[in-house]
Amino acid sequence: MKIFGLQLVKEIYMPIIIIIVSIVLEKIIQGIIKKTFNPSKKHKRFDARKLKTLRSLFCNVTKYVIWVLAILSILSVFGVNTAAIITGLGVASLVIGLAFQDILKDILVGVSILFENQFAVGDLVEIGNFQGTVISLGLKSTRIRAYTGEVKIISNRNITEVINYSLESGLAVVDVPVANDASSKKAENILKLNAATLKEKIPDLIGEVELLGIQNISDSSIMFRLVGKCKPTTNYDVERAIRKEIKDCLSKNGIKSSYIEVHNEK
Secondary structure (H helix, E strand, O other): OHHHHHHHHHHHHHHHHHHHHHHHHHHHHHHHHHHHOOOOOOOOOOOHHHHHHHHHHHHHHHHHHHHHHHHHHHHHHOOOOHHHHHHHHHHOHHHHHHHOHHHHHHHHHHHHHHHOOOOOOOOEEEEOOEEEEEEEEOOOEEEEEOOOOOEEEEEHHHOOOEEEOOOOOEEEEEEEEEEOOOOHHHHHHHHHHHHOOHHHHOOOEOOOOEEEEEEEEOOOEEEEEEEEEEOOOOHHHHHHHHHHHHHHHHHHOOOOOHHHHHHHHO
16 A cells, blocks of 8 residues: 555656756756857857857757657656657657658758758748748748748748848849939939948948949939948848938939929829
C-alpha cells in the first residue's frame, strides 16, 4: 500500500515538476540565445539582419527539443518504455521520412535561406504576389507582415523566388511635370539648384539627387526626372520628401506645376 501511495504521488507531482523545469530551462536557454545573438551589438561574423534570424531559429529549435524531451520524461514516469519508442522511431525512420517529407523540406529550405543570405528578419521582401517585412523565420514557415498589417504565413518549401528590397541601396525616382507656359530653362536651373541641397535636408539619402533632364513632353507639361540613391527600403519615403521640397521650391519661384494643380483640385 505504501509503495502504491508513493507511486501515485510520483505520477501526480513528477509531471508537474518536469513541466516547471522545462519552462524555466526554456526561458534560461532562450535568454542566453537572445543575449548571444543581440542585433543591437556588433558581431564579428554576422550583421544585425542575420543575428535576428539566427536568434529566431535557435529559439524555435530550443523550444522543440526541450518539450520533446519533457514529453518523453513524463511518459517514462507513467511506465512507458521510452527507449523502445526511440528505437522504434529509428526502425521506422524511412516511414516517418516519407510521411513528413514536406516538413523536412521546410527545414532544409529554411536553413538554406539563412546561410545563403536570401533574406533575414526585418527585411522587406516580395514572395509571390505578397510584399511585406519578414517578422520571423522558423523551421517550418516564414511570417511576413504587410505594410497594412496583414500577416502571411508561408511554408518554407513554397519559397522559390524572392525579391529582397533590403540587400542593396534603393533608388528614389521623382518626375516633376512643369506647365508648358513656364520657361523650361528656368525650371531646369531651379530644379538643379534645389536638387543640390536635398541631401542635407533628407537623412535617408546616401548620395546627391541628380536631375537627369527632360523625361517627357506633352501638350500640357514638360516632365523632368530626378533620381537619388537612398538607404534600403526608404525609397518611397525619400520620394515623398523630395516631392515636398520640389513643390515648395517651384511655388517660391513662381513656376507652375501641372502635378501640383491636379492634386490641389482633389
